[in-house]
Amino acid sequence: MIDTFDLTLPAERWSVLLGPSGVGKTSLLRLIAGLPCAARLDGRIAASDGAPLAPRVAMMAQDDQLLPWASALDNVMIGARLRGDRPQRDLARGLLVDVGLGDRAARKPAQLSAGQRQRVALARTLYEDRAVVLLDEPFSALDVLTRHRMQDMAARLLHGRTVVLITHDPAEAIRLADRAWIVSRKGIAPCGLPDDIPPRAPEAAATLAAQAALLQRMRRFCAPRAA
Amino acid sequence: MRSVGRRFWRGTTAFLVAIALWQAVVGLTGVPRFILPGPGLVAQALWDNGALIWENALWSAGNLGLGLVIGIVLGVETALLLTLSRRARWLLRPMLVVAQAVPVFALAPVITLWMGYGMPSKIVTIALVTYFPVASALFDRLMALPTGLADLSHLAGAERWRETLLLRLPHAVPGLITGLRLAVVYGPLAVLIGEWVGSSQGLGHLMLMANGRGQTALMFAALFVLATLSLALWVIVEALSRWSVRRLSSA
Ligand SMILES: Nc1ncnc2c1ncn2[C@@H]1O[C@H](COP(=O)(O)OP(=O)(O)OP(=O)(O)O)[C@@H](O)[C@H]1O
Numbered sequence: 001m002i003d004t005f006d007l008t009l010p011a012e013r014w015s016v017l018l019g020p021s022g023v024g025k026t027s028l029l030r031l032i033a034g035l036p037c038a039a040r041l042d043g044r045i046a047a048s049d050g051a052p053l054a055p056r057v058a059m060m061a062q063d064d065q066l067l068p069w070a071s072a073l074d075n076v077m078i079g080a081r082l083r084g085d086r087p088q089r090d091l092a093r094g095l096l097v098d099v100g101l102g103d104r105a106a107r108k109p110a111q112l113s114a115g116q117r118q119r120v121a122l123a124r125t126l127y128e129d130r131a132v133v134l135l136d137e138p139f140s141a142l143d144v145l146t147r148h149r150m151q152d153m154a155a156r157l158l159h160g161r162t163v164v165l166i167t168h169d170p171a172e173a174i175r176l177a178d179r180a181w182i183v184s185r186k187g188i189a190p191c192g193l194p195d196d197i198p199p200r201a202p203e204a205a206a207t208l209a210a211q212a213a214l215l216q217r218m219r220r221f222c223a224p225r226a227a
Numbered sequence: 228m229r230s231v232g233r234r235f236w237r238g239t240t241a242f243l244v245a246i247a248l249w250q251a252v253v254g255l256t257g258v259p260r261f262i263l264p265g266p267g268l269v270a271q272a273l274w275d276n277g278a279l280i281w282e283n284a285l286w287s288a289g290n291l292g293l294g295l296v297i298g299i300v301l302g303v304e305t306a307l308l309l310t311l312s313r314r315a316r317w318l319l320r321p322m323l324v325v326a327q328a329v330p331v332f333a334l335a336p337v338i339t340l341w342m343g344y345g346m347p348s349k350i351v352t353i354a355l356v357t358y359f360p361v362a363s364a365l366f367d368r369l370m371a372l373p374t375g376l377a378d379l380s381h382l383a384g385a386e387r388w389r390e391t392l393l394l395r396l397p398h399a400v401p402g403l404i405t406g407l408r409l410a411v412v413y414g415p416l417a418v419l420i421g422e423w424v425g426s427s428q429g430l431g432h433l434m435l436m437a438n439g440r441g442q443t444a445l446m447f448a449a450l451f452v453l454a455t456l457s458l459a460l461w462v463i464v465e466a467l468s469r470w471s472v473r474r475l476s477s478a
């Protein structure tokens with residue numbers, strides 16, 4: 001997988017990771033979250049304040065991982081129940097409204113579309129209200145318009161949090177990133193971004209130019225090694 | 228509801244066809260009635276010995292019901308205990324594995340030797356043969372929490388009992404159903420074996436007695452009643468299974 005790297009993710013900012021499928025992005029995220037993981041890490045992961053990271057992390061996995069037997073609403077509140085906290089129904093309902101599923105709160109995952117399930121998982125992650133939020137391709141199943149809305153909403157609700165976002169979409173990376181990196185087998189390389197503050201307007205000239213530049217850089221950086 | 232009705236009719240048709248085949252075999256081969264009585268004779272025996280069969284059926288059914296409940300409750304408790312306690316797992320898991328390799332039915336004579344011909348030995352036998360499949364089928368599923376759900380619990384820092392109650396148990400319901408399916412197959416078998424090993428009452432006892440006296444039709448009648456009892460249990464588990472699937476996945 002990834003060879004050697006030294007990655008410093010800025011606190012209270014959006015860090016975006018891009019890279020080819022199978023390179024180890026999800027594994028990296030699991031390592032940060034302190035979850036069991038197939039990859040071996042020779043080295044360490046630490047927070048700048050020295051305190052343990054795990055209890056401050058919320059993660060949204062690549063596949064939605066919803067409880068098939070529970071309603072969307074109960075899925076959003078499962079973290080609270082697992083901790084033994086009182087579930088906050090109004091908060092959960094509000095988040096479901098935010099992700100556009102206010103009228104689907106009673107549905108079970110099997111009765112939702114893939115994109116709707118993904119949004120329930122997003123609401124569940126937001127419900128956790130953690131300082132560090134790890135998002136593994138959180139908008140991958142959404143249509144362009146819904147995706148834009150979700151990006152704006154997430155940017156708003158997660159403002160001031162330390163966010164790590166994995167995506168395959170250069171447009172998404174440019175739109176949301178405070179910092180962005182390309183992950184490849186050779187290592188992890190930072191990439192340039194426009195100067196303005198995210199979320200950036202998707203149709204602005206600077207955004208589009210940055211997208212094009214990123215795509216080109218990825219082509220070069222991640223090209224399969226010559227035989 | 229309509230599908231229930233349709234299934235009922237399908238079952239009835241299959242039953243009637245089986246009866247017709249049976250009658251045909253008896254009629255065409257001309258086997259003597261003490262070897263294979265026709266359905267008419269069995270029905271007659273059922274009617275003539277109604278009180279006798281009823282009395283013995285009640286005893287067997289009572290044992291079966293009680294034994295099943297005890298076996299299932301203890302099985303569920305064991306599975307939960309093993310899930311919750313690492314120490315219990317360390318100690319008891321090998322026993323569960325070994326117990327599955329030993330044919331528990333073979334213990335029926337031992338149990339009868341220890342506990343006598345009465346109800347307790349029958350109930351213990353039934354409870355024992357239902358206990359192990361329920362405990363192990365449920366336990367296997369309780370321990371097989373999918374990674375995604377395990378992650379949720381891990382990230383929330385959930386205590387083991389909360390994780391078990393909120394995630395493992397709902398996920399393990401299909402395992403419980405598997406255990407129940409086995410239990411309702413083994414239970415009636417245990418009734419028969421327990422009573423054959425030694426009893427003065429029950430459908431199994433009645434079958435042995437009728438056999439000894441050459442009353443083959445009565446033997447078949449008793450068997451028919453036991454089969455009906457098994458079928459009723461199967462229908463209950465089937466309904467539970469459908470309900471749980473509906474409850475736990477969609478709707
Ligand atoms: N449970 C596992 N057991 C063994 N190998 C695994 C396991 N999970 C992942 N891998 C391997 O680790 C490598 C990195 O996987 P990872 O899921 O981190 O990739 P990724 O960068 O997230 O890819 P994608 O963009 O497709 O999600 C892959 O080559 C994969 O085959």
Ligand SMILES: [Mg+2]
Pocket residue numbers: 025026027062136
């Ligand atoms: Mg991945």
